[in-house]
Amino acid sequence: MIVSRFAPSPNGPLHLGHAYAAIVAHDLARTRGGRFLLRIEDIDGARSRPELADEFRRDLEWLGLEWEEVAPQSTRLESYRAAADELLQRGLLYPCTCTRKEIEALKPKLGPDGLVYPGTCKGRLIDPARPAALRLDMERAQAEAGSLTWVDELAGEQICDPQQFGDVVLVRKEEPASYHLAATLDDAADGVTLVTRGADLFFATHIHRLLQALYDLPVPTWHHHALLLDHEGKKLAKRRGSPALSDLRERGEDGLLLAQQLRLQRLPSGISLGKP
DSSP: OOEEEEOOOSSSOOBHHHHHHHHHHHHHHHHTTOEEEEOOOOOSGGGOOTHHHHHHHHHHHHTTOOOEEOOOGGGOHHHHHHHHHHHHHTTOEEEEOOOHHHHHHTOOOEETTEEOBOOTTTTOOOOTTSOOEEEEOHHHHHHHHOSOEEEETTTEEEEOOGGGGBSOEEEOSSSSSOHHHHHHHHHHHTTOSEEEEEGGGTTHHHHHHHHHHHHTOOOOEEEEEOOEEOTTSOBOOGGGTOOBHHHHHHTTOOHHHHHHHHHTTOOOTTOEEOOO
16 A cells, blocks of 8 residues: 655745645555655754644645555654664764764865765774764765665666765754654554655665665655746745745635646645756
C-alpha cells in the first residue's frame, strides 16, 4: 500500500507552496488506494509555535484534504538520541564545535546544500565546555554502506552520492536532530513508502538513502515535484512573506476551488511552476 505524508514545521503559516505539496502527496496516495499522513515537525527550537499546528489542520480541511495524523516529532526525541548514540558507538559520528563563521573563514568548496565542511574537528580533541554538533564521518559511513541507489518517480534511478555534501550535521548544537536524521527515522517509523517533497530537496535524498542503509531501514520511492515560484523566480517561502493560507481562508476564499486550480496548475498572478 502507498503511504505518503505531508510534514510541515510550525515556525510560520502555510502558503500556496505548502498547499501544492500537500495536494500532491494527498492525491498520489488517494488515487492509488493508499494512506496520506500528517506529521508535525516541531523540533525547531524557539521558532516552533505549537498554536500553528491547529492552523495547519484547518488549512488542510479548507483545501478538502483528508489525512491520518501521526505523532509529532517532539514526542520522538528518544528515538533520535538512540539513533545518534548507535552511530557514535560505531565510530561514524564525531563532535564539532565550529561555528558557521569559522567554517566560512576556511573558504571551503560549495556543495548542493551550501558550504562543504572541511573536517576540521575530525580526530581533534574537543573542548567539552563548548557546544558541539555531531557530524557524520561521510567517507567512513559510505565505505560501510557500500554502493547504493535510489529511485525518484519522475527522474528515475539515481546513484547515491552523499560525498558531495561532506560531513553533514546529524545532531545540531541547539536541536535534538537535524532534518536529515529526523525525517529519515520518522518516515521509516511511520511506514512511508512514497516520500513526496519539493525539487529543492532532491539532492538531500542522497544523504537519506545512506542513513537508511546505515540503520537497515526500509527504502521508499521518492517523488520530487516542482516548486511554486514567485515573480522573481524564487520559491515561495515563509521568510519572503508569501501569502498565508490562513489569511486566504479567513477572507472567505473557496479552498476547494483553490485546490482544484492548483491541481490544474492554474496559478494566481505572479506565481509560476518550476521544473521538477
